[in-house]
Structures are given as structure tokens and as C-alpha cells.
Amino acid sequence: MTETTDTRWLDADEQETWRAFLWTSRLLNEALDRQLQRDSGMPHAYYMILAMLSESPGRARTMTELAEIVYSSPSRLSHAVNRLEEAGWVRRTKHGADRRTTIAELTDAGYAALAEAAPGHVAEVRRHLFDPLTRDRMLEFRETLHALLAVLDPDREAPCARELG
Amino acid sequence: MTETTDTRWLDADEQETWRAFLWTSRLLNEALDRQLQRDSGMPHAYYMILAMLSESPGRARTMTELAEIVYSSPSRLSHAVNRLEEAGWVRRTKHGADRRTTIAELTDAGYAALAEAAPGHVAEVRRHLFDPLTRDRMLEFRETLHALLAVLDPDREAPCARELG
DNA sequence: CTCTTTTACTTCAGATTTCAACTATATCTG
DNA sequence: CAGATATAGTTGAAATCTGAAGTAAAAGAG
Numbered sequence: 477m478t479e480t481t482d483t484r485w486l487d488a489d490e491q492e493t494w495r496a497f498l499w500t501s502r503l504l505n506e507a508l509d510r511q512l513q514r515d516s517g518m519p520h521a522y523y524m525i526l527a528m529l530s531e532s533p534g535r536a537r538t539m540t541e542l543a544e545i546v547y548s549s550p551s552r553l554s555h556a557v558n559r560l561e562e563a564g565w566v567r568r569t570k571h572g573a574d575r576r577t578t579i580a581e582l583t584d585a586g587y588a589a590l591a592e593a594a595p596g597h598v599a600e601v602r603r604h605l606f607d608p609l610t611r612d613r614m615l616e617f618r619e620t621l622h623a624l625l626a627v628l629d630p631d632r633e634a635p636c637a638r639e640l641g
Numbered sequence: 642m643t644e645t646t647d648t649r650w651l652d653a654d655e656q657e658t659w660r661a662f663l664w665t666s667r668l669l670n671e672a673l674d675r676q677l678q679r680d681s682g683m684p685h686a687y688y689m690i691l692a693m694l695s696e697s698p699g700r701a702r703t704m705t706e707l708a709e710i711v712y713s714s715p716s717r718l719s720h721a722v723n724r725l726e727e728a729g730w731v732r733r734t735k736h737g738a739d740r741r742t743t744i745a746e747l748t749d750a751g752y753a754a755l756a757e758a759a760p761g762h763v764a765e766v767r768r769h770l771f772d773p774l775t776r777d778r779m780l781e782f783r784e785t786l787h788a789l790l791a792v793l794d795p796d797r798e799a800p801c802a803r804e805l806g
Numbered sequence: 807c808t809c810t811t812t813t814a815c816t817t818c819a820g821a822t823t824t825c826a827a828c829t830a831t832a833t834c835t836g
Numbered sequence: 837c838a839g840a841t842a843t844a845g846t847t848g849a850a851a852t853c854t855g856a857a858g859t860a861a862a863a864g865a866g
Contacts, residue, residue: 554845574843575831576844594648618658626773661857739813810865811864820853831842833842
């Protein structure tokens with residue numbers, strides 16, 4: 477509590493890097509949210525839920541798994557799935573063996589909505605994230621992000637855990 | 642409208658890069674929000690408003706300037722300043738010459754709150770963003786972010802516009 | 807000097823997120 | 837098996853954010 481330690485402030489380069497990261501992520505997120513909301517009537521967070529479900533075996537996941545995959549709190553996911561269920565894009569089922577767990581399943585309508593939203597969304601991601609970068613820069617960017625993720629989310633199985641053995 | 646063009650989907654590397662960026666920015670933002678909310682009772686967005694005001698001449702800015710600096714919509718800023726004013730951290734004044742414009746000014750209490758919040762916040766940024774990166778990686782990361790910002794926010798005066806002349 | 811347009815900001819309503827309970831089921835302990 | 841604890845998920849209220857509409861003042865057009 478009594479933090480007598482001197483703070484090591486950010487130097488100019490760090491300051492600029494930090495703010496660049498902040499603004500970049502905010503602007504990118506806003507651009508994607510606007511595009512998806514305008515063209516497909518859903519926020520980006522909801523698109524991601526549909527996308528992750530579509531890649532899951534049987535297009536279904538337990539709520540807990542799904543929350544982990546989309547980096548969402550259980551509460552936020554629950555609210556979101558409520559809306560997605562209202563839209564008819566996701567269906568909830570009860571797990572047979574463990575009756576605590578709920579399974580969220582992508583409906584055909586949900587898959588169709590995703591399929592229709594995807595091209596515009598991908599175009600937006602490409603335009604803002606990949607078009608401005610050379611391939612090499614993109615790959616080194618990814619390495620940097622993985623280094624950050626390793627600290628931010630240590631428990632996650634590292635996506636680049638090839639060097640482990 | 643009739644988008645007959647075939648979508649160029651993301652390849653595996655792009656997909657991984659995109660999601661790494663998404664999760665990194667989300668996790669970092671959540672970490673900072675939690676730390677600031679817990680230790681200083683304010684969300685990160687509000688901290689940023691105080692911080693930007695503190696760096697402004699006279700610790701004051703018009704609402705429009707402030708909104709641009711913190712990359713916020715006028716509406717969001719207005720709501721935020723309402724709360725900051727309730728907290729006694731910011732004061733609104735009317736501009737003399739142009740009676741449309743409102744000036745937001747950091748109060749002494751606001752400066753004090755900022756000063757108290759800063760060390761913990763900076764430590765969190767350092768821990769999550771800079772400790773995991775070498776200096777070179779940090780600098781190249783910054784270049785990449787500037788390349789993205791140039792597209793996301795073309796009207797902004799580029800922070801690295803040295804090459805222009 | 808009116809009329810129109812722009813600019814600066816606020817407000818309203820609705821949507822989403824957060825955080826703290828809360829319910830229900832399963833598991834573990836003795 | 838009874839009781840404690842852990843897990844899975846939901847709910848409700850408060851906070852925040854969004855987008856559209858509204859207000860007021862300034863600037864421009866005729």
C-alpha cells in the first residue's frame with residue numbers, strides 16, 4: 477500500500493508506443509463495429525461469437541468454453557447469447573450428462589447471417605490491418621503480439637509453442 | 642452494393658495475427674480498467690481524459706479539442722465529463738469569445754487524483770506492454786502501429802512526419 | 807440585415823458491459 | 837450419505853457507450 481518505490485515513468489518512445497497502441501486498437505475496433513452494425517446489424521463482439529461457434533465441432537460449445545474462446549466474462553456472454561437467441565441465430569440446449577452446463581449452438585439462420593456478414597467484415601479487417609503492412613512486418617507484428625499475450629494470458633496454450641520440447 | 646467480387650479470405654498467418662491483435666488489445670484494456678477501477682475508482686477512459694487535460698496548456702481544453710485528443714465521440718466525452726465534474730475532478734467554463742464552446746479544466750482535486758493514480762497505472766502498462774518486449778521490438782512495434790494509424794486516421798498529423806519535406 | 811448552414815455541445819433513448827449476487831448441480835470429505 | 841465446497845450459468849442493477857435528435861451560437865449567402 478505505502479508505495480515508497482519511485483515510479484519508473486515512461487520515456488518518450490514508450491509513451492508514443494503506448495498511445496499508438498491504444499489509439500490503433502480503439503480506432504480499429506470502432507471501424508469494425510461501425511461496419512458490422514451498419515451492414516449486418518450486429519456488434520463485432522456478437523459476430524465473433526457466431527464466428528467461433530461456426531468453427532466449433534457441431535457448431536456448438538458450452539457457455540464456459542465459448543466464453544474462454546472469445547475472451548468474454550460469463551456474464552457478458554450470457555447477455556450476448558440472450559440477444560443472439562432472440563435474433564434466432566443461436567440456440568441453447570442442456571447438456572445431458574452434466575445438467576449445469578448449457579450448450580450454445582449456431583442455428584442455420586445464424587450461420588447464414590454469419591456467411592452474409594463475413595465478406596464485408598473481412599474486407600474491413602484487410603483494409604485496416606493488412607493492406608498497410610508488408611508481409612514481413614505483419615509476421616513480426618504477430619510475434620510481438622504473442623510475446624504480449626504470453627504475459628497477459630499465461631494459462632492459454634501458446635499458439636506458437638513449437639519451441640517447447 | 643451487389644458485391645460480386647470474390648472475398649479474399651484471411652490466410653492462416655493473417656488470421657492468427659488478427660486474433661492476436663484483438664485478444665491483446667482486449668486483455669490489455671481489461672487489465673488496465675480493472676487496475677484503475679480497483680485502485681483509483683475510475684475507468685481507463687476517464688483516467689485518459691484527466692491525463693490529457695493535465696498535459697494541456699492551463700490544464701484546460703475545449704470539449705471538441707479534448708474529444709479529438711482522446712479519440713472520443715463528443716457524446717461520450719460529454720457523458721464522461723459529467724461524471725468527472727460530479728467527482729470534482731473537472732470544471733466546465735464557458736469560453737468568452739465564442740459562447741458555443743465549453744472549456745473543460747482539470748481541478749486541483751482532479752490533478753491530485755491523477756497524480757495518485759498514475760504510478761499504479763504506469764506500472765501496469767509497463768508490466769504488460771514493455772517488460773515483455775526488448776527495446777528494438779518495442780520500436781519496431783511502434784513503427785507498425787504508426788503505419789496502421791496512417792490509414793485508420795489519415796487526417797491526424799502524423800507523429801513521425803519527419804520525412805515529409 | 808435576414809436566412810441558411812455550420813459548429814459546438816448536450817440530451818435522450820436504447821444497447822452493451824460490469825460487478826455483485828443468486829440458483830442449481832456436481833464433487834469432495836469424513 | 838450429510839455437509840461443505842466448487843462449478844456452470846443466469847440475473848439485476850448500475851455504469852458506460854452509441855447514434856440520433858435537439859439546442860444554441862457563430863459564420864456565410866444574398
